[in-house]
Amino acid sequence: MVDGLTTTIQTASLIMAVWSLISTLRGQPMVVPHLVGMAVLELLLIAQAVVSTTLLVGGARPAETATFVSYLATVVLIPPACAVWGFMERSRWGPAVIAFACLILPVMMVRLEQIWDPGLA
Known part of the structure; x- marks a missing residue:
């Protein structure tokens, strides 16, 4: 796991959540810029998945590998499904819906970091 990338994902996700909540409160439907924001978030998540997979293949193993892989797959699938x-x-x-997904992602990223490095829990 790359800490800087994780922080960037969490920040981008929270920005998307606030933006989507403002749109919800204004009664506006989802528009193309929302999709672009979700696409950027998805690219960041894919980058984190690629880095984590590379580390796993290279021999680095979290204590709960199956749980880590399932969380990693879930965080990559949430943005497109919700978009x-x-x-x-x-x-x-x-x-x-987008705001809800974007509020879940930072929590899941924290959990991924905890699984990767049990000393953080």
């Missing part, structure tokens, strides 16, 4: 759901929901609740 599709949010885009299909053409009411004000589309951005709310």
Whole structure:
């Protein structure tokens, strides 16, 4: 796990959550800039997944490898799933779906770091 990348993911995710919550409160549907923001977040998550996978293949192993891999797969799948759901929901609740997903991601990233380095827990 790359700490700087994890922090960037958490920050980007929280910025997206605030932006989406503002859109929800204003009654605005999800628009293309929301999708662009989610795509940037997804690229950051894929980068973290590639780095983590490379470290796993290189021999670095967290204490709970299966749990780590399942969390890693989940964080990579959440943004596209919620972006599709949010885009299909053409009411004000589309951005709310994105906000919810973006509030979950930082927590999951903390958990990934805890699994990777049990001394952080």
